[in-house]
């Protein structure tokens with residue numbers, strides 16, 4: 001994860017190691033190199049600009065420290081700014097006062113929503129909750145069946161249209177799932193919705209209709225981190241369309257650059273809440289900005 005970016009930053013910092021004190025020229029040169037590293041990592045330009053401005057300002061104003069040499073001081077500043085850009089604190093799920101808490105997943109087809117639904121369900125179950133998975137992706141052939149497989153693996157029941165009932169209406173399925181959750185005492189409902197290969201008005205309207213029918217406590221936008229800045233464009237389209245409360249980055253296991261991770265919070269103003277890094281249900285974690293920054297600078 002993020003190996004390319006990590007390597008680049010390590011090289012930048014190692015060139016500072018021999019310096020006794022950082023001149024303005026040193027700071028400028030370092031800022032330039034960090035800028036290139038971030039751009040190569042496919043971080044969105046406005047994010048890079050803000051990041052570099054912060055680094056320069058803080059490095060120039062940094063007090064001469066007894067404990068840290070200049071290189072360590074720059075690493076410390078970069079670390080803190082990375083945490084900042086990744087969202088600062090971990091954002092937890094907003095649980096409803098009266099159960100069930102409704103979580104709705106939105107994102108493009110192939111982003112990893114169905115897989116993520118299973119991961120979330122498994123994790124929430126391990127945390128002592130009683131989730132219900134809801135198959136409201138009635139667009140993609142096999143999506144319902146895929147969710148059922150994932151639900152079985154997670155040991156979590158799946159609410160789906162009855163076989164033979166035709167294609168069914170995803171809004172109706174979502175609405176009825178809340179009744180079912182109340183009836184069967186599930187405290188969390190996880191609604192998987194349909195995506196398309198690209199942003200599409202019909203898909204967005206369906207997501208909006210589901211949202212309006214069930215008023216989710218949190219809408220999670222699920223996005224493939226490997227697509228870099230494209231993730232940012234998609235995120236903006238979903239922000240303007242259905243809107244969302246948090247981001248889930250998937251396929252981080254295949255993302256050497258980190259551009260999506262470092263851009264999406266800044267561009268959308270919404271926190272990254274969870275990370276998915278593999279095809280197995282266990283390849284999942286709550287997103288911790290400080291740990292992620294630590295990995296980048298490791």
Ligand code: GDP
Nearest residue numbers: 109110111112113114115250251276277278279
């Ligand atoms: P959906 O269309 O958004 O529901 O996406 P799926 O959940 O069906 O995932 C699409 C593909 O990506 C599947 O082959 C998944 O196994 C794979 N996938 C999902 N999440 C991850 C992940 O974190 N890492 C990797 N490597 N593959 C993933």
